Amino acid sequence: MTYLDELGEFGLIGRIGKQFSVPRGMTGIGDDCAIIPQKNGMDTLVSTDMLIEGTHFLREDANPYDLGWKSAAVNISDIAAMGGKPVATFLSLALPKDIDTAWVDGFISGYRDLSAVFSCPLLGGDTTASPDRLCINVAVLGECPSGKAKKRGDARPGDLICVTGPLGDSAAGLKVILGGMERDADAEKLVRRHYRPMPRVKEGRALAALDGVHAMMDISDGIGSDLRHILEASGTGAEVDVVAIPLSPELAAVCTREGWDALDCAVSGGEDYELLFTAAPDADLSCIAHTKIGRITKDTALVWKGSGKDFQGFRHF
Numbered sequence: 001m002t003y004l005d006e007l008g009e010f011g012l013i014g015r016i017g018k019q020f021s022v023p024r025g026m027t028g029i030g031d032d033c034a035i036i037p038q039k040n041g042m043d044t045l046v047s048t049d050m051l052i053e054g055t056h057f058l059r060e061d062a063n064p065y066d067l068g069w070k071s072a073a074v075n076i077s078d079i080a081a082m083g084g085k086p087v088a089t090f091l092s093l094a095l096p097k098d099i100d101t102a103w104v105d106g107f108i109s110g111y112r113d114l115s116a117v118f119s120c121p122l123l124g125g126d127t128t129a130s131p132d133r134l135c136i137n138v139a140v141l142g143e144c145p146s147g148k149a150k151k152r153g154d155a156r157p158g159d160l161i162c163v164t165g166p167l168g169d170s171a172a173g174l175k176v177i178l179g180g181m182e183r184d185a186d187a188e189k190l191v192r193r194h195y196r197p198m199p200r201v202k203e204g205r206a207l208a209a210l211d212g213v214h215a216m217m218d219i220s221d222g223i224g225s226d227l228r229h230i231l232e233a234s235g236t237g238a239e240v241d242v243v244a245i246p247l248s249p250e251l252a253a254v255c256t257r258e259g260w261d262a263l264d265c266a267v268s269g270g271e272d273y274e275l276l277f278t279a280a281p282d283a284d285l286s287c288i289a290h291t292k293i294g295r296i297t298k299d300t301a302l303v304w305k306g307s308g309k310d311f312q313g314f315r316h317f
């Protein structure tokens with residue numbers, strides 16, 4: 001039987017993880033980053049992410065600059081998800097032989113410009129020819145004060161569930177791209193949110209400094225799926241107030257015009273790269289923009305209050 005039929009994505013990762021024991025003090029598979037304690041009062045954070053042509057992007061649609069930007073952004077977002085500061089990235093490219101130099105230059109410009117926002121240098125990587133598809137792998141290193149990284153498994157019953165910004169723009173932007181639609185200013189903004197996500201590093205670091213903030217992750221697959229990761233890791237459930245989920249005016253405008261379900265984009269669509277976190281009700285969160293969308297419950301069910309639907313997030317397989 002294929003790994004896909006037998007195990008699925010998370011079953012496969014679990015099967016790999018079972019073969020290795022994690023040294024004491026380290027955090028391995030299961031969070032946005034691995035955590036490796038250092039002797040200087042800091043923890044090192046490490047993550048890696050792959051983008052494959054045909055799965056994560058279409059070469060004819062994505063311009064190389066945007067793809068370079070996004071490749072760096074989605075990785076640095078995993079550092080933000082832990083509340084860390086990005087330190088450096090490593091870039092590996094498998095390039096089909098028909099890629100021209102201008103394409104590579106565009107890609108690297110986008111990668112450089114996003115990296116510059118966070119003063120995060122590229123320190124190495126690997127390059128190889130690919131017989132067919134373009135494949136991009138980035139590894140990112142970050143750091144945070146010892147023991148301060150926010151994990152997925154620390155949500156507590158009674159916590160508020162919050163997000164750092166509007167959801168669904170990226171998913172709607174992808175619909176605009178794939179539908180080949182004509183773009184007004186609103187649609188253009190959604191497309192930009194899809195191609196040029198901005199990792200919430202500043203917000204993540206501010207949240208990491210607050211003891212009242214418990215669990216955190218970045219929203220890569222949509223809260224329908226990502227919130228489940230927090231719930232499973234924490235052994236809790238949640239009630240989400242569907243009407244409280246923040247939607248941008250651009251998303252509302254385009255969805256009304258096209259007859260799309262904005263909520264479906266916000267919950268089931270991925271790649272917003274906002275932060276999803278839980279916090280004690282008395283935590284002072286005034287240092288960052290955020291919206292409360294629900295609460296963590298002892299009961300392990302996930303309830304979408306104000307909607308008859310049972311939302312799922314984006315599935316990779």
Ligand code: ADP
Nearest residue numbers: 013016017028029030031032033034049078220
């Ligand atoms: P994210 O959405 O934040 O990128 P993923 O869902 O891709 O996280 O991965 C979930 C967890 O599984 C992470 O901790 C990641 O490091 C781990 N993981 C994924 N694939 C593998 C693999 N092939 N081997 C070991 N660990 C893996």
Ligand code: MG
Nearest residue numbers: 032078081218
């Ligand atoms: Mg992540």
